[in-house]
Amino acid sequence: MRIGIDARVIRKYPGLGRVCYNLIKEIAIIDERNEYIIFGKHPSLNFLDRHRNFRSVDIDFPVLSARTLFWLQRIIKREGVELFYSPFQVTTISPPCPMVITVHDMMDLFYPDAFSHQPFYVNRALRIYFRFVIPKSIRNATMITSVSESTKRDILRYFHIPEDRVEVIHNGVEEKFSPVKDEKLLIMIREKYNLPDRFVLYLGSTKPYKNLDGTLEAFSKLKKKYINPDNHIYLVIGGLRHFSIADLERKARELGIENDFFNIGYISEDDLPSVYSLAEVFLFPSIWEGFGLPALEAMACGTPVVTSNTSSLPEVVGKAGIMVDPKDTTSIAEALHRILNNRAIREELSEKGIKEAKKFSWRMSAEKLLKVFSAVAKN
Numbered sequence: 001m002r003i004g005i006d007a008r009v010i011r012k013y014p015g016l017g018r019v020c021y022n023l024i025k026e027i028a029i030i031d032e033r034n035e036y037i038i039f040g041k042h043p044s045l046n047f048l049d050r051h052r053n054f055r056s057v058d059i060d061f062p063v064l065s066a067r068t069l070f071w072l073q074r075i076i077k078r079e080g081v082e083l084f085y086s087p088f089q090v091t092t093i094s095p096p097c098p099m100v101i102t103v104h105d106m107m108d109l110f111y112p113d114a115f116s117h118q119p120f121y122v123n124r125a126l127r128i129y130f131r132f133v134i135p136k137s138i139r140n141a142t143m144i145t146s147v148s149e150s151t152k153r154d155i156l157r158y159f160h161i162p163e164d165r166v167e168v169i170h171n172g173v174e175e176k177f178s179p180v181k182d183e184k185l186l187i188m189i190r191e192k193y194n195l196p197d198r199f200v201l202y203l204g205s206t207k208p209y210k211n212l213d214g215t216l217e218a219f220s221k222l223k224k225k226y227i228n229p230d231n232h233i234y235l236v237i238g239g240l241r242h243f244s245i246a247d248l249e250r251k252a253r254e255l256g257i258e259n260d261f262f263n264i265g266y267i268s269e270d271d272l273p274s275v276y277s278l279a280e281v282f283l284f285p286s287i288w289e290g291f292g293l294p295a296l297e298a299m300a301c302g303t304p305v306v307t308s309n310t311s312s313l314p315e316v317v318g319k320a321g322i323m324v325d326p327k328d329t330t331s332i333a334e335a336l337h338r339i340l341n342n343r344a345i346r347e348e349l350s351e352k353g354i355k356e357a358k359k360f361s362w363r364m365s366a367e368k369l370l371k372v373f374s375a376v377a378k379n
Contacts, residue, residue, distance in 0.1 A: 001034045001377055004081035006072075008040035008063050009088050015293060016104065018269070019147075019171055020087040021045070026366035028054060034373075037079050039072075069093050069133060083373055090130070091137050098142040098376050100369075102169070105147075105290025106154040107209060109134060135159065143376050145169045145369065147291040148312035167372055170316075171291050172362030176270075177300035179354070180277040189274040193264045196234040200336060201279035201303070203239040203267070206247070209288045211308075211326050212237075213251065218285070218332035220255035226337040233340060235261040238275065276301035280346065281339050284308070285326040292316045296360055299353030304346050306335045320356035321349060 005024060010017040021044055027036070028051045038045060038056045048054040057079060061067040069092060076084050077096040084092075086101045089108075108130040138144060138159055144166045146152040152166045180186060189195070200219065204210040219235045227233050235257070237248070252258040267275055276282065282298035284307040292313045298305050305321035307313045314323060322335045339345055 001373075002037065002080055002082045003034050003373060004037045004039060004076055004079060004084045006039045006063075006084075006086045006088070006091065007042065007045065008059060010042045010044060011040065012062065013088075016088055018174075018293075019102075019104075022172060022174060022362040023087065023366050023369060024048070026362045027370065030363070030366060031370055037081055039075065063088060063090055064129065069136075083377060085369075085373070086137070089137055090133050093133065093136040093140060095140055099140060100143045100145065100372055100376060101137055101141045102145045102147065103138065103151055103155055103290075105151055105288070106158060107288055107290070109158065141165075142379075143167065143372055145372060147171050148315050150312035150315060151290045167368070169365050169368045169372070170360055171293055171296070172360050172365045173293075173296050173300045173357055174362065177273050177276070177297045177357070179302040179350075180274045186274055186278060189271055190278060192271070193238075193267070193275065194262065195236060195264070195275070195278055196232065196262065198232065198280055198340075199234040199236040199262070199278075200281045200283050200340075201275065201298075202235065202237050202283050203294045204284075204286070205239075209286060211285045211287050212248075214285055214326060214329055214332065215283060216251055216255055216257065216261075218283075218329040218336065219261070220257050221329055221333035222336050223257060223260060225333065226341070233260075233280075236264060236279070237261060238264045238267045272297065273301050276303045279303050281306060281336055283332070283336065284313070285324065285332055286311075286313070287326050289313055295321065296357055300357035302350040302354050304339045304349035305353060306332065306339065316360075318356050320352035 007020055007024060009020050028048060032053055036054045038054060039059050041056045041058045072092040073094045073096050082097055084095055084097055084099045089101055089103045091101055146155060146166055146168050147170060149168055152168050155166055156163060202215050206212050248263060249258065252261055276298045282303045282305045284295045284305065286308055288311045290312060295305050295307050295313060295317055299320055305317055306324060307317055307321050308326040309323035310326060324331045324335050
């Protein structure tokens with residue numbers, strides 16, 4: 001069978017790109033029988049040159065474009081694809097063959113502030129685009145995979161489609177995410193990012209559902225109520241996209257923590273395991289997540305996790321982290337204090353997190369996806 005995979009998300013979207021890359025990487029290892037056409041060239045996929053059953057086709061238009069909706073199907077048909085897979089919920093609205101898509105979350109439809117970080121005209125355009133495209137993609141898909149049971153429930157509630165058309169395939173965690181013990185490497189990473197000795201780590205953006213404001217408020221309460229001034233604990237904010245430094249600094253000044261946080265910006269993927277390993281706590285208090293990959297990565301690195309008791313996060317973290325109401329900043333501060341003030345709790349959560357993370361792997365994810373492909377082909 002000739003299977004087409006849209007890999008264009010690798011070019012622009014770090015989170016989605018990593019999901020797509022890891023699935024392709026594992027499929028290339030375990031499936032030598034089917035033929036694969038990869039739509040969208042990228043240097044990270046050059047390893048596919050070693051696999052005879054893989055071929056890449058360059059596409060010069062972005063995922064979020066009218067050409068994806070109306071032109072992509074012609075390219076799929078031209079390449080003789082018998083089954084098409086989109087790792088994102090935006091794709092062609094007229095697939096010329098059976099199609100499988102992955103839905104990561106429903107925030108673009110459900111969450112009113114999903115694009116509030118964008119200028120007004122961009123906000124409106126994106127809302128209109130997604131409200132048109134996502135329902136079309138989902139209804140035209142032969143089979144849908146979701147990255148969590150939480151997202152599956154959202155799909156079924158919104159679209160009223162048969163439950164057996166949605167298969168849950170959890171994301172995995174790469175093997176490189178494990179506790180880093182190399183002291184020389186840790187010293188180098190600490191110096192590279194100017195990291196303090198003790199810190200709480202937050203990774204994300206200023207999109208409202210990521211709850212950065214709640215993170216800052218909770219950390220302010222932690223400092224004022226629980227932390228001795230001589231006991232220096234800092235908040236490290238990394239990986240931000242769609243944000244204004246000025247807004248971040250202004251909020252910190254209002255809360256009196258302008259000297260207590262470090263904004264280190266983008267962290268390279270190779271450095272992430274070391275940054276996680278250096279942190280005393282990973283704080284991930286999102287109001288809504290489709291999966292929550294950073295929390296899983298932090299657990300795999302043995303970093304205690306404080307996260308939300310909403311959406312998919314209880315499903316991913318299980319009992320290996322401390323769950324809080326993301327809108328209750330006092331509870332978040334208390335949870336941070338429990339971990340920072342008690343070595344036994346830190347060690348217990350570290351061990352539980354490593355064990356829980358082993359339940360998720362990209363190999364298992366790829367194997368389940370191949371089963372979905374096979375089932376669609378048979379039907």
